[in-house]
Amino acid sequence: MQKYYNFVIFKRNVLLFCHFSLFLYRNLIKYSMGFFSSLFGKEKKEALDKGLEKTKTSVFSKIARAISGKSKVDEEVLDNLEEVLITSDVGVDTTLRIIERIEARVARDKYVSTDELNEILRDEIASLLEENNTDQTGEFEIPEGKHPYVIMVVGVNGAGKTTTIGKLAYQYKKAGKKVVLGAADTFRAAAIEQLAVWGERVECPVIRQNMGSDPAAVAYDTISSAKAQDADVVIIDTAGRLHNKINLMNELTKIKQVMKKIIPDAPHDVMLVLDGSTGQNAYEQAKQFTKATDVTSLAITKLDGTAKGGVVIGISDQFKIPVRYIGVGEGIEHLQVFDRREFVDSLFKNEEK
Numbered sequence: 001m002q003k004y005y006n007f008v009i010f011k012r013n014v015l016l017f018c019h020f021s022l023f024l025y026r027n028l029i030k031y032s033m034g035f036f037s038s039l040f041g042k043e044k045k046e047a048l049d050k051g052l053e054k055t056k057t058s059v060f061s062k063i064a065r066a067i068s069g070k071s072k073v074d075e076e077v078l079d080n081l082e083e084v085l086i087t088s089d090v091g092v093d094t095t096l097r098i099i100e101r102i103e104a105r106v107a108r109d110k111y112v113s114t115d116e117l118n119e120i121l122r123d124e125i126a127s128l129l130e131e132n133n134t135d136q137t138g139e140f141e142i143p144e145g146k147h148p149y150v151i152m153v154v155g156v157n158g159a160g161k162t163t164t165i166g167k168l169a170y171q172y173k174k175a176g177k178k179v180v181l182g183a184a185d186t187f188r189a190a191a192i193e194q195l196a197v198w199g200e201r202v203e204c205p206v207i208r209q210n211m212g213s214d215p216a217a218v219a220y221d222t223i224s225s226a227k228a229q230d231a232d233v234v235i236i237d238t239a240g241r242l243h244n245k246i247n248l249m250n251e252l253t254k255i256k257q258v259m260k261k262i263i264p265d266a267p268h269d270v271m272l273v274l275d276g277s278t279g280q281n282a283y284e285q286a287k288q289f290t291k292a293t294d295v296t297s298l299a300i301t302k303l304d305g306t307a308k309g310g311v312v313i314g315i316s317d318q319f320k321i322p323v324r325y326i327g328v329g330e331g332i333e334h335l336q337v338f339d340r341r342e343f344v345d346s347l348f349k350n351e352e353k
């Protein structure tokens, strides 16, 4: 009897020990994941803050001038603010929408002090962007059921297409995805080489042919190869082109048609890359390019080193096509998923407070 009793106690202790170990293990995983994600989150925020520094300095100094000597947000302050936003590349239509919202808020709250203006701007702009654009994607995710997921990258010369592809490939690799790149910019040998260098850095295969070969053939090869390798993501680079060059725009259509022979719903994403440092010009490009060909997402690059970052607000507000990524530097880590609230927060955060 005593023996049996001892055995029961022993069994209970073993069970208790197992439960306790499991509990410890789970919490350890949970906290370490939280720690790492907050570490990465912090790094991302710092890169964003740094990337937007020039835009921010310029916007802040303009706002300071707009409210100088004023303690209350009144008609005159709102007029000045309108000018600040327009000259910060936010664009006329979006500026008017923002001013309307602030007017409504001033009317509602009766007295609004100029000290609160940054905060109000931040709130109203973030809400405006969130209202009319709801499909925010997660961090470098791939939609389900699309395998491999095919992204075709388009845009004018020098917008940052190839660099964005390299950074994007890096992020997908980091997320454990198998990536294949296609060098369908066959205009210049240097363009093929540039993508090959990114392929080496990121350690993913680059499918290429000789300079001058048919870009559609390269796209076809890339997709066949990706399918054979059971890759998760395919990213196709294309040569820079202007929206009004009919032959070059038709070439994009041909590349897409050829892809469909292997994957009927490819490309899943046609990403237009815009150079944010060109300000209003980027906006015009987006308008013209999206008229000339189907575009499903936007990436805005070179926000670091420019004071024209406000253009992201205008583009995000006025296009039905989502801004998916922003480029905040030349480094491999300097591509971020565009998060409207984080972006606006970073732009209007007043560190002195």
Ligand SMILES: Nc1nc2c(ncn2[C@@H]2O[C@H](COP(=O)(O)OP(=O)(O)OP(=O)(O)O)[C@@H](O)[C@H]2O)c(=O)[nH]1
Pocket (backbone or CB within 6 Å): 155, 156, 157, 158, 159, 160, 161, 162, 163, 164, 185, 191, 238, 239, 240, 241, 273, 301, 302, 303, 304, 305, 326, 327, 328, 329, 330, 334
């Ligand atoms: N500072 C900064 N530079 C960038 C960013 N994105 C791209 N660049 C730079 O912009 C230049 C042009 O980039 P590419 O990626 O070659 O542009 P592209 O659109 O492929 O150019 P083409 O193939 O000639 O049409 C390069 O010097 C990049 O390093 C960015 O987010 N920040």
Ligand SMILES: [Mg+2]
Pocket (backbone or CB within 6 Å): 161, 162, 163, 185, 191, 237, 238, 240
């Ligand atoms: Mg290129």
